[in-house]
Amino acid sequence: MPATPASLLETLVPPAVPADIRLVVTDMDGTLLDDAKRMPDGLWPVLAELRRRGVLFSPASGRQYATLARQFAEVAEGMVFIAENGTYVVRDGVELGSDPLERFVAAGVARTVRRLAADGVDVGAVVCGKRSAYVERADEAFLAEVRKYYVEHRVVEDVTAVEDEVIKVALFDFGPVERTTAPALEAFAATHQVVVSGEHWVDVMNGTAGKGAALRGLQRELGITPAQTMVFGDYLNDLEMLDAADWSFAMSNAHPEVVRRARHLAPSNNDNGVLRTISRVVGIPL
Template sequence: MTLPRLVATDLDGTLVRSDGSVSDYTRDVLVELDERGVPVVFVTGRPLRWAEDVFEHVGAHGLAIVSNGGLVWDVANSAVHLERAIEPELGLDVCRVIREAVPGSSFAVESLAGIGLEPAFLERHRVPQGARRGTIEELFDTPALKLLARHEELTPQEFWDAAEQAVQGRLVITWSSATTLLEISGPGVTKASTLEILCEARGIGAHEVIAFGDMPNDLPMLSWAGTSYAMADAHPTVREAAQHVAPGHDEDGVARVLAGVFGL
């Protein structure tokens, strides 16, 4: 059996436990893989400011894919490696068509500078100090790594279906939250497409990648990777799409699978 040359893993609901921690066992497995020269790439929907909380576990290679593929961050040098942003003109037009199709939609914009929120956008996480507030036209004045759309009455699936129909593929729409929050990326930008760019630069093929995820925003990555695992407590669509099922994230499922695959 040929061992994978790269590990790609989601964070929340996948590698990270429910309390936000990375267990000692998981940490030890990641360190061992890094020492063996097998990079573990974090591929997350988190914005940079949240992903930084776990960067100490990335390893010596020091790269992480954040904002669902909108950014590849050079952890070692604390710098942008690759940015795949949404241009304001296109982003604003998509906001307009979603709002027309689904009244009650509100928006927020993620950029390297942080988050900007419309007054009606009810953020469930702590809003960082200095976050911008205003209309979407005021907030979307520079390219964005991710556009967020929220609705307080529809289910995630209902909102996703309606937005997909309105946007017609001009931007990529996905979701990973228990609340009705859509995550919108640039044309063709997914966890998979950005991971593919990163792997091609290193001469690594999809068949040499093992990937882990739990929510719909992981589906492209799990479909692309040669070996894919859904977590036991993953969204039903993810369990259906993945080749294998790993133990749940609170049971260190990613680490346990990797330990078995690599004989750790």
């Protein structure tokens, strides 16, 4: 793998026969969506053509399943959603797999967030269950961030007492999460996944969880190889997912570690990079 991947649109000659892609998996924020959180122009016709060709398109996101299902409502039938950073995989409303987080771990993370907040860190926890997300902070600034990713959410008095199967705990820090909040979770990192998923978000998940594990499970179930898989990502929670595909793409404005890990660069999320790359490799005109 090259130290710095080459830009696909600069170096790849369109194949005489389109590549044998059977599965396209893309992160959402910073990847498929532009910085204003908008779906790219031309997405629905491309998804229709992929479906016609028998290519499965799968969003893989830290977002909640309910949020993803709403975003793709008009084309959701038959689509596999890799939700909650891979901890919850659903197709047509039926769970294909999940990797729940132990309740005592979720409670420990919540208590850590409370201590950080008491010390003046502007942070809040989102305890993510299969039915809903749960938060203790009720200020509008925090809830506005939660709504972007968790359409099903509830404000509760104590997130450690919710009656739901917890699959991860997401933390939102109004400052750079890698400076303050992520280091405070080091005690959990020895046994669990502590994954920075954005400038302000970090997730704590079971040690066996992640987008990469979910994708590999999906490949096994469907009989699809890494050579038949195309993956797009931009942030650290996408790294293992990129490893599961021969056609792995970092967005040109991705985190530097993601750029180093991917085999190719795609144009940025603000330049319709996912669809332009699919068009080039699979041979679908935009």
